[in-house]
Amino acid sequence: xxxxxxxxxxxxxxxxxxxxxxxxxxxxxxxxxxxxxxxxxxxxxxxxxxxxxxxxxxxxxxxxxxxxxxxxxxxxxxxxxxxxxxxxxxxxxxxxxxxxxxxxxxxxxxxxxxxxxxxxxxxxxxxxxxxxxxxxxxxxxxxxxxxxxxxxxxxxxxxxxxxxxxxxxxxxxxxxxxxxxxxxxxxxxxxxxxxxxxxxxxxxxxxxxxxxxxxxxxxxxxxxxxxxxxxxxxxxxxxxxxxxxxxxxxxxxxxxxxxxx
Amino acid sequence: xxxxxxxxxxxxxxxxxxxxxxxxxxxxxxxxxxxxxxxxxxxxxxxxxxxxxxxxxxxxxxxxxxxxxxxxxxxxxxxxxxxxxxxxxxxxxxxxxxxxxxxxxxxxxxxxxxxxxxxxxxxxxxxxxxxxxxxxxxxxxxxxxxxxxxxxxxxxxxxxxxxxxxxxxxxxxxxxxxxxxxxxxxxxxxxxxxxxxxxxxxxxxxxxxxxxxxxxxxxxxxxxxxxxxxxxxxxxxxxxxxxxxxxxxxxxxxxxxxxxxxxxxxxxxxxxxxxxxxxxxxxxxxxxxxxxxxxxxxxxxxxxxxxxxxx
Numbered sequence: 001x002x003x004x005x006x007x008x009x010x011x012x013x014x015x016x017x018x019x020x021x022x023x024x025x026x027x028x029x030x031x032x033x034x035x036x037x038x039x040x041x042x043x044x045x046x047x048x049x050x051x052x053x054x055x056x057x058x059x060x061x062x063x064x065x066x067x068x069x070x071x072x073x074x075x076x077x078x079x080x081x082x083x084x085x086x087x088x089x090x091x092x093x094x095x096x097x098x099x100x101x102x103x104x105x106x107x108x109x110x111x112x113x114x115x116x117x118x119x120x121x122x123x124x125x126x127x128x129x130x131x132x133x134x135x136x137x138x139x140x141x142x143x144x145x146x147x148x149x150x151x152x153x154x155x156x157x158x159x160x161x162x163x164x165x166x167x168x169x170x171x172x173x174x175x176x177x178x179x180x181x182x183x184x185x186x187x188x189x190x191x192x193x194x195x196x197x198x199x200x201x202x203x204x205x206x207x208x209x210x211x212x213x214x215x216x217x218x219x220x221x222x223x224x225x226x227x228x229x230x231x232x233x234x235x236x237x238x239x240x241x242x243x244x245x246x247x248x249x250x251x252x253x254x255x256x257x258x259x260x261x
Numbered sequence: 262x263x264x265x266x267x268x269x270x271x272x273x274x275x276x277x278x279x280x281x282x283x284x285x286x287x288x289x290x291x292x293x294x295x296x297x298x299x300x301x302x303x304x305x306x307x308x309x310x311x312x313x314x315x316x317x318x319x320x321x322x323x324x325x326x327x328x329x330x331x332x333x334x335x336x337x338x339x340x341x342x343x344x345x346x347x348x349x350x351x352x353x354x355x356x357x358x359x360x361x362x363x364x365x366x367x368x369x370x371x372x373x374x375x376x377x378x379x380x381x382x383x384x385x386x387x388x389x390x391x392x393x394x395x396x397x398x399x400x401x402x403x404x405x406x407x408x409x410x411x412x413x414x415x416x417x418x419x420x421x422x423x424x425x426x427x428x429x430x431x432x433x434x435x436x437x438x439x440x441x442x443x444x445x446x447x448x449x450x451x452x453x454x455x456x457x458x459x460x461x462x463x464x465x466x467x468x469x470x471x472x473x474x475x476x477x478x479x480x481x482x483x484x485x486x487x488x489x490x491x492x493x494x495x496x497x498x499x500x501x502x503x504x505x506x507x508x509x510x511x512x513x514x515x516x517x518x519x520x521x522x523x524x525x526x527x528x529x530x531x532x533x534x535x536x537x538x539x540x541x542x543x544x545x546x547x548x549x550x551x552x553x554x555x556x557x558x559x560x561x562x563x564x565x566x567x568x569x570x571x572x
Contacts, residue, residue, distance in 0.1 A: 003368075019356050
């Protein structure tokens with residue numbers, strides 16, 4: 001029974017991660033702990049005192065509101081970041097992608113192998129976040145766990161396009177700092193993680209609707225808290241899946257033109 | 262093994278262009294079963310571009326290329342399954358151990374894990390790195406990393422091994438260790454294609470070679486044939502005091518088949534070097550340094566292109 005080439009690539013990532021997972025452990029534990037404590041409990045205790053806050057918080061406490069948002073944001077963070085530096089390194093420094101494609105493995109297999117790996121990685125990261133959320137009463141729900149796949153999908157919606165873009169980056173990675181500063185950060189703050197986008201002025205709200213994180217956050221929150229119409233969930237899933245797939249297809253092109261010059 | 266009378270690689274009119282720059286300009290060559298075939302030329306001759314096309318990772322701009330009877334343009338993955346590749350720039354995973362590097366690479370060929378593990382042990386023995394099997398690659402010296410890369414390239418029992426400048430950047434001792442390993446492979450019947458700009462490497466390892474310059478093949482044959490055809494048996498090297506090279510060259514022109522005035526020395530190509538030296542001294546020339554040696558491929562290259570292999 002032959003293993004598809006893309007899965008062989010994923011096998012490499014699994015072996016490499018065996019060496020790296022310990023380094024990710026403390027971040028994976030403390031990040032959710034800090035956010036949920038400082039914002040969920042700390043800031044939340046102020047917000048929840050405001051009787052009119054409930055309306056824009058979907059009727060739950062602030063901690064329960066931001067929890068699912070943070071799940072989606074974790075997806076964005078891991079999916080995006082793991083598709084920047086490691087990709088550049090695999091072309092410029094370790095040249096791992098060149099090693100792979102000297103064998104029967106093709107560029108397309110490298111991209112799909114990356115996305116398969118990201119799926120596993122994201123389940124681990126988003127799952128770990130959900131596990132920490134169990135420490136807080138407001139998020140200790142079945143809904144939190146049900147939202148994990150949505151968080152993974154959010155991450156893939158970032159991983160695909162980011163990978164495709166990273167294949168075209170030719171500097172030492174200075175573009176990635178801009179990516180963090182001008183793409184990831186604004187989305188993190190304004191796409192609904194911490195407050196409903198309906199609170200934004202109309203033009204900015206429309207802009208927010210176009211961001212992948214908005215759809216990720218809305219999907220996760222809708223699943224975790226319930227009450228969102230099905231058609232909206234379908235829109236969110238379609239939007240995210242389309243980005244993940246488009247990114248993968250474009251990534252096949254950009255990686256191939258880099259590797260097969 | 263090969264699918265056409267022992268010919269593993271057939272290239273006709275092979276061309277590679279990058280925009281308006283032609284790196285490989287319509288070359289023809291073939292590589293036969295069991296031989297060590299070389300591309301000798303200076304940096305920029307088009308050797309690496311040729312190797313990448315042969316390795317089926319660079320699309321041809323023109324011409325045809327067949328390996329094992331298969332078309333490089335359409336059967337890339339099938340051909341690469343039977344190739345071993347030692348690239349010019351290392352592509353080892355420095356964070357993994359030596360053993361892990363070999364097993365991971367074997368997996369790309371869909372070699373079962375258990376078989377890969379056994380292969381890894383054998384190959385580490387071959388590379389004389391078995392005692393470091395479970396250490397990370399990062400601290401290894403350049404020569405050790407190159408030996409590991411060669412070991413890695415053998416993991417799929419390739420029909421043909423491609424080596425792009427296998428000893429560039431290595432110190433003399435590491436170079437000899439690598440040559441020794443390659444020589445052993447040759448003895449075992451592995452077919453090799455290698456590129457180099459070192460004439461000693463070409464002379465030692467290659468059964469047949471082509472000399473490349475500016476994207477073209479300027480000569481072809483065994484090292485000995487090339488030297489016999491394009492150079493004399495012996496060469497006298499004279500280093501004159503500064504500024505006297507040209508004059509000295511003129512003064513001894515009739516003594517040899519050919520005289521070359523290089524920036525730092527004068528070369529006299531004659532079949533009997535000692536006799537030529539005697540006459541040079543009789544004529545009153547007083548070089549700072551004088552030596553007699555056999556002709557090398559470097560001399561062949563100089564004759565054919567007017568330049569040295571290493572700038």
